[in-house]
Amino acid sequence: MLDDPRSSQTAISRGTLIQILGSALSHQKNVFGRQAALKWLGAYPGDLGIKLYLAKFFAAEKNWQKAIELVNDLLKSDPEFLEAYQFLGHLPVSASEKLLSQASQFALGGKGVQKNMLPVWSPALHAVQKAIIQNKVDDASQMVFRILSLKQDNALINVYHLKTVYLNQDTNTVQKLADLYHSTWPEAIQFKMVLAEELLEMGDEERAVNLLHECVAQDASGQVARRWWGDQHVFLPLWPDKLEIVLDLQVPNEVAFDLGWNRLPEGDPNTNYAINFDEFEENSSRNKRKSFIQSDTGKQVSKEFARLANKLKKDANTKIDGRFPVYVILTTKTGLIKQYGEQTYQIIFQVLRHIQLLVQSKPGWDSVLFIPDDPQSQTKFNTAALNIIDPWKIKSSLLELDNSLLKRGEKIGALLIVGNDEVVPFHRLPNPTDDVDNEVLSDNPYSNLDSNYFVPDWPVGRIMGENGADAGILIQQLRSMVKYHSQPKSIRMVWARIFSSFSALMRPANLSGIGYSASVWKLSSYATFRPIAETKKVFISPALKNQFLKQSDLMNNDLVYFNLHGLQDHGEWYGQRDYLDPSGIDYPLAVAPEDLVANGRAPKIVFTEACYGGHMFNKYENNSIGLKYLSLGVPVFIGSTCTSYGSISSPLIAADLLANLFWKNVREGNTSGEAFMRAKISLVQQMTTRQGYLDGEDQKTLIQFIFYGDPFFAYEPNNLVNRRLPILAKPSKVKTICDVDHGNGNGLVIDEEIISQVKLKLKPYLPGIEQATVKLNKMQVGVDSTYKGVPSASENIRLIKDRYVVTLQNLVQLGRKKYTHTARVTIDSKGKMIKMVVSK
Incomplete structure (x- = not known):
C-alpha cells in the first residue's frame, strides 16, 4: 500500500502522482486531476508526461482548444512522443491533422492504424525504426534518403535522418545536420541534445551546456534523453534524481480507495484494486533501446556535469503555486x-x-x-x-x-x-519621505495580493x-x-522566457542604446547604464567638448536612459553643471517634447529617472516627453510620478539602483514587465542586506515608478541571447522605516558642526546650498494611521534611536521655472553620514 499523503506533509513521487491522475481520469474527477497536474507542473514545468495528463483533463472538461494546444506543444518538444500522437487522434482536429497523427503513430510502432490509408512515408519510416533496432544502420540510411525525397518538412522524419547519421559517427556531418534541424525545429529536444554532444566534442562547452540546460528544463523526467541515449547515459546527473511534491489537495474518496488510502468496502478482502501507472514511463521500460551515447568527450566531462547538475536541481526545485x-x-x-x-x-x-x-x-x-x-x-x-x-x-x-x-x-x-x-x-500612497510631495501616485498596490505594496507578485x-x-x-x-x-x-x-528557470550569464556585447545625464551625476549614470552600453554612449548636459548628441539619437536607439532634472507642471528636462565644469548655466535645458521628431524609427524601451518623468496626468504629448515618446511608437516607457532620488557616489541607491537592475534584467532576456518586477524585488533584497531595512528613499523608489506599456513586450535584438532565469523569491516580510517631521520645537537640536559637514559634502551637488532650508527628522517604524485612503496604515508608530535624516531644500531656477532641489542625508547620533541622496 502506498503512503497516504493526506495525513501528513508526505511528499509523493512521480509514479504515485501518475497513479493518482490515472484514477482521477477513470472516475471523472477532472477538477481534482487538473489541479493535481498543475500542482506538479508548478514544480516541474517541463514534465512532458504530466502535461499529457493535463491535456486529457482539459479534454474531459470539453476544453478542446487547450487540450489540442497542449498536445501540439508536446509534439514540438518531442516529435517521437507516441502517446501524444495517439491522444491527438481522439481530439476534434482537422482531417489532415488526424491523418498526420495516425501516420506518425504507425511510424513509431503504434497499433490500431490501417496501413493502406496512410501516406507512403509512414510505413517506410517504420521500416527505418526497425532497421535501427536491428543495428542495420546502412539500410536505415538508404531508406531515410528515399523518404526525404518524398517529404522533408516533418520533424519526426528529420529526427530519424539525424539518428542514422549519428550512428555512423561522422562528427562533422552530425554537428552540421543537428544545427540545421535545430534552427528548423528550435523546440525539438532531440536536436538540442545531439548538437550539445557534438559541440562538447568540438570544444564549444559554453553553448553545449546552455543547450543541455534547455533540455533539462523542457523534459524534467528525461524521457527524450533516455530514449536516445539509454537509461544510464553520462549526462544523467544533469536531471533531478528525485521528482516529488507535497500534494496539499483534497483527494476524492474514489481515488483514495484505488490507491489503498481508504478502507476496503464490503466484499472480498483479497481483491486487488491496484491500477497500472506506467503509461508514460517511456518506451524504454517496455522496449529497451540501444544506448546511443557515442562521444568520448562526453564521458570525460561527466564529472563536470555532475557539478552542474547540483546547481540545476537547486534552481529547478524553486516552487511556485502550480497554477x-x-x-x-x-x-x-x-x-x-x-x-x-x-x-x-x-x-x-x-x-x-x-x-x-x-x-x-x-x-x-x-x-x-x-x-x-x-x-x-x-x-x-x-x-x-x-x-x-x-x-x-x-x-x-x-x-x-x-x-x-x-x-x-x-x-x-x-x-x-x-x-x-x-x-x-492611481493609488494615492503616503509619502515615506519628508519632501515637497504630499502623496505618491502609484500602480504598485495593483501588483500584489496583500497589503505589502512595495514588493510585486506579478x-x-x-x-x-x-x-x-x-x-x-x-x-x-x-x-x-x-x-x-x-x-x-x-x-x-x-x-520561453516567462517559464524560465535557469540562470546564465550574457555574452558581452554592447546593445543599441544611449544615455543622457546631468553632468553632476555622470559617474552614477555610467554605472547605471553599464549593462547596456559603454561610457561613451552616455551623453552629458552640459555637453562635454568631445560629445555631440544629435536630435535623431533620441529616436534611433533601441534603449534610451535619462538621468536629468524634471518638473511637475512642465515638459522639459534639464541637466546640471558639475562644479568642475567650465562656468556656465547651472541647469541647462537638455531635452523638450519638440526635440522628439518622427523619422520612421522609435526606441523600444525608455527609462527616465527625472523627477515627474512619468507624471502624465492632465497632460498632452506637446508638454510631456513620456506621452510624446508613446505617441511616436515607443512600446515601453518607465518614469516617476513625483520627486525621485539617486546616488552621488557608489554604491548605487534609489532610482539609480532600480534603473541599473532593470537594464541588467533586460539584457538577460526578460520581458520588460518581468525585468521591472525583478528589479524591484532585487532592490528590496539588496537594500535590506545593506541596511537591515528599507528607508524612505527606498520605499518611495519602489512605489513611484510607473511602467507604461505592455508588460509582455520583450527586447529581442539579434545579439541578445535569451536565457532561462531563476524565479526570484518574494521577501515574506519587509522591514520599513521612514522619517517624520517633528520640527525643532520638539527637542531635536541641529548641531551646527554636523550641518556644516553635511553642507560641505553636498556643495558640489546642490548649488546655492548656503541658502538652503535645513530640517532634522527622526526615523520611525509605521505609517500615520490618519493618512486618507490607505487601509493598511498603522497606529503603532515607534521612533528609532540613533538614526536621523537631515533634509536640505533649495529653490533654484530651471529655465523660467522655480524648482525645489532636495538632498537627504541619513546620520547617526554622532554625526556620521550613513547615506546621502539628491533629487532628480
Missing part, C-alpha cells in the same frame, strides 16, 4: 465612457478583446478581460460589480478575481491596466492616453500591441 498564469486586462466601462464616449468605448473594447484572444492562443497562458464595474463582465467570474471607481475597491475586485481563477487552477500572472487616472485611478503595465476626449494615443498603443502579439516567432520567445 497556470492569466494575463489580466483591466479597465472600467464607466471611466472610458466618461472620458471618450460610448462609441469610442466600443472601439477600445473590441481591440482589447482582440488582444485577449491573441494572448489566450499562446501556450502556457490564459487571458481575461476584466471590467469590474460591468455586471456582464463580473458574472463570468461570480464577483460583484463595482458601483464606484475607487483604486482600493478595484484592488479588492482583483483579489476576488484571483480567488475565482483559483477554482479553475489559474492565477493572475500579469496585469495590463488600460486607461488614464480617470479610468483606473508584472503590471499601463496603457495611458493624453488628457481630454481624444483617445488616439491610447488606441494607437493598443493596436501596436495587436501587431506585436500577432508575430508568432517573437511571442514564442516571450513565453
Whole structure:
C-alpha cells in the first residue's frame, strides 16, 4: 500500500502522482486531476508526461482548444512522443491533422492504424525504426534518403535522418545536420541534445551546456534523453534524481480507495484494486533501446556535469503555486465612457478583446478581460460589480478575481491596466519621505495580493492616453500591441522566457542604446547604464567638448536612459553643471517634447529617472516627453510620478539602483514587465542586506515608478541571447522605516558642526546650498494611521534611536521655472553620514 499523503506533509513521487491522475481520469474527477497536474507542473514545468495528463483533463472538461494546444506543444518538444500522437487522434482536429497523427503513430510502432490509408512515408519510416533496432544502420540510411525525397518538412522524419547519421559517427556531418534541424525545429529536444554532444566534442562547452540546460528544463523526467541515449547515459546527473511534491489537495474518496488510502468496502478482502501507472514511463521500460551515447568527450566531462547538475536541481526545485498564469486586462466601462464616449468605448473594447484572444492562443497562458464595474463582465467570474471607481475597491475586485481563477487552477500572472487616472485611478500612497510631495501616485498596490505594496507578485503595465476626449494615443498603443502579439516567432520567445528557470550569464556585447545625464551625476549614470552600453554612449548636459548628441539619437536607439532634472507642471528636462565644469548655466535645458521628431524609427524601451518623468496626468504629448515618446511608437516607457532620488557616489541607491537592475534584467532576456518586477524585488533584497531595512528613499523608489506599456513586450535584438532565469523569491516580510517631521520645537537640536559637514559634502551637488532650508527628522517604524485612503496604515508608530535624516531644500531656477532641489542625508547620533541622496 502506498503512503497516504493526506495525513501528513508526505511528499509523493512521480509514479504515485501518475497513479493518482490515472484514477482521477477513470472516475471523472477532472477538477481534482487538473489541479493535481498543475500542482506538479508548478514544480516541474517541463514534465512532458504530466502535461499529457493535463491535456486529457482539459479534454474531459470539453476544453478542446487547450487540450489540442497542449498536445501540439508536446509534439514540438518531442516529435517521437507516441502517446501524444495517439491522444491527438481522439481530439476534434482537422482531417489532415488526424491523418498526420495516425501516420506518425504507425511510424513509431503504434497499433490500431490501417496501413493502406496512410501516406507512403509512414510505413517506410517504420521500416527505418526497425532497421535501427536491428543495428542495420546502412539500410536505415538508404531508406531515410528515399523518404526525404518524398517529404522533408516533418520533424519526426528529420529526427530519424539525424539518428542514422549519428550512428555512423561522422562528427562533422552530425554537428552540421543537428544545427540545421535545430534552427528548423528550435523546440525539438532531440536536436538540442545531439548538437550539445557534438559541440562538447568540438570544444564549444559554453553553448553545449546552455543547450543541455534547455533540455533539462523542457523534459524534467528525461524521457527524450533516455530514449536516445539509454537509461544510464553520462549526462544523467544533469536531471533531478528525485521528482516529488507535497500534494496539499483534497483527494476524492474514489481515488483514495484505488490507491489503498481508504478502507476496503464490503466484499472480498483479497481483491486487488491496484491500477497500472506506467503509461508514460517511456518506451524504454517496455522496449529497451540501444544506448546511443557515442562521444568520448562526453564521458570525460561527466564529472563536470555532475557539478552542474547540483546547481540545476537547486534552481529547478524553486516552487511556485502550480497554477497556470492569466494575463489580466483591466479597465472600467464607466471611466472610458466618461472620458471618450460610448462609441469610442466600443472601439477600445473590441481591440482589447482582440488582444485577449491573441494572448489566450499562446501556450502556457490564459487571458481575461476584466471590467469590474460591468455586471456582464463580473458574472463570468461570480464577483460583484463595482458601483464606484475607487483604486482600493478595484484592488479588492482583483483579489476576488484571483480567488475565482483559483477554482479553475489559474492565477493572475500579469496585469495590463488600460486607461488614464480617470479610468483606473492611481493609488494615492503616503509619502515615506519628508519632501515637497504630499502623496505618491502609484500602480504598485495593483501588483500584489496583500497589503505589502512595495514588493510585486506579478508584472503590471499601463496603457495611458493624453488628457481630454481624444483617445488616439491610447488606441494607437493598443493596436501596436495587436501587431506585436500577432508575430508568432517573437511571442514564442516571450513565453520561453516567462517559464524560465535557469540562470546564465550574457555574452558581452554592447546593445543599441544611449544615455543622457546631468553632468553632476555622470559617474552614477555610467554605472547605471553599464549593462547596456559603454561610457561613451552616455551623453552629458552640459555637453562635454568631445560629445555631440544629435536630435535623431533620441529616436534611433533601441534603449534610451535619462538621468536629468524634471518638473511637475512642465515638459522639459534639464541637466546640471558639475562644479568642475567650465562656468556656465547651472541647469541647462537638455531635452523638450519638440526635440522628439518622427523619422520612421522609435526606441523600444525608455527609462527616465527625472523627477515627474512619468507624471502624465492632465497632460498632452506637446508638454510631456513620456506621452510624446508613446505617441511616436515607443512600446515601453518607465518614469516617476513625483520627486525621485539617486546616488552621488557608489554604491548605487534609489532610482539609480532600480534603473541599473532593470537594464541588467533586460539584457538577460526578460520581458520588460518581468525585468521591472525583478528589479524591484532585487532592490528590496539588496537594500535590506545593506541596511537591515528599507528607508524612505527606498520605499518611495519602489512605489513611484510607473511602467507604461505592455508588460509582455520583450527586447529581442539579434545579439541578445535569451536565457532561462531563476524565479526570484518574494521577501515574506519587509522591514520599513521612514522619517517624520517633528520640527525643532520638539527637542531635536541641529548641531551646527554636523550641518556644516553635511553642507560641505553636498556643495558640489546642490548649488546655492548656503541658502538652503535645513530640517532634522527622526526615523520611525509605521505609517500615520490618519493618512486618507490607505487601509493598511498603522497606529503603532515607534521612533528609532540613533538614526536621523537631515533634509536640505533649495529653490533654484530651471529655465523660467522655480524648482525645489532636495538632498537627504541619513546620520547617526554622532554625526556620521550613513547615506546621502539628491533629487532628480
